[in-house]
Amino acid sequence: MNQLNYRWYRCLAPLAAFIATVAFTSSAFAHAMPQKEVPAPTTTVAAPQQVSITFDDPLEPAFSTLTLTNAKGQRVTKNKSQVAADNHKLMTLVLPALSPGRYTAHWAAVALDGHRTHGEYSFRVK
Structure with missing residues (x-):
């Protein structure tokens, strides 16, 4: 992996993890209680x-x-x-x-x- 791609990966990986966490959390709490x-x-x-x-x-x-x-x-x-x-x-x-x-x-x-x-x-x- 070249240096430029690695920098983009380091920036986008946390963002992708955050989006996945928010999506999972909102679906987990979507049950009417x-x-x-x-x-x-x-x-x-x-x-x-x-x-x-x-x-x-x-x-x-x-x-x-x-x-x-x-x-x-x-x-x-x-x-x-x-x-x-x-x-x-x-x-x-x-x-x-x-x-x-x-x-x-x-x-x-x-x-x-x-x-x-x-x-x-x-x-x-x-």
Whole structure:
């Protein structure tokens, strides 16, 4: 390698490494994760009218879902969850009147860039 090419390599190699690091880091953090759940996990509450989850990244409404099951694992509503039109980080599920007991919210979130995450959490109704 001649002296001129070596100098260019020494200048461009760190730049290429930086660009690769930024690209990897941004893709690693592109997964939408819950920031706030209402009702909150592991709490005991009066029967809520809805379950809502606020995520840290905007969601793709067509592919993101929120469902609720009772202690027997049965789905408690036929309603579909909604991603708010004015806030794509907020997903809600309107609920029927809930009986006392343990409920589990199951969510699947697809970020606008296509990355999918999912999870669940439980709460109790008095």
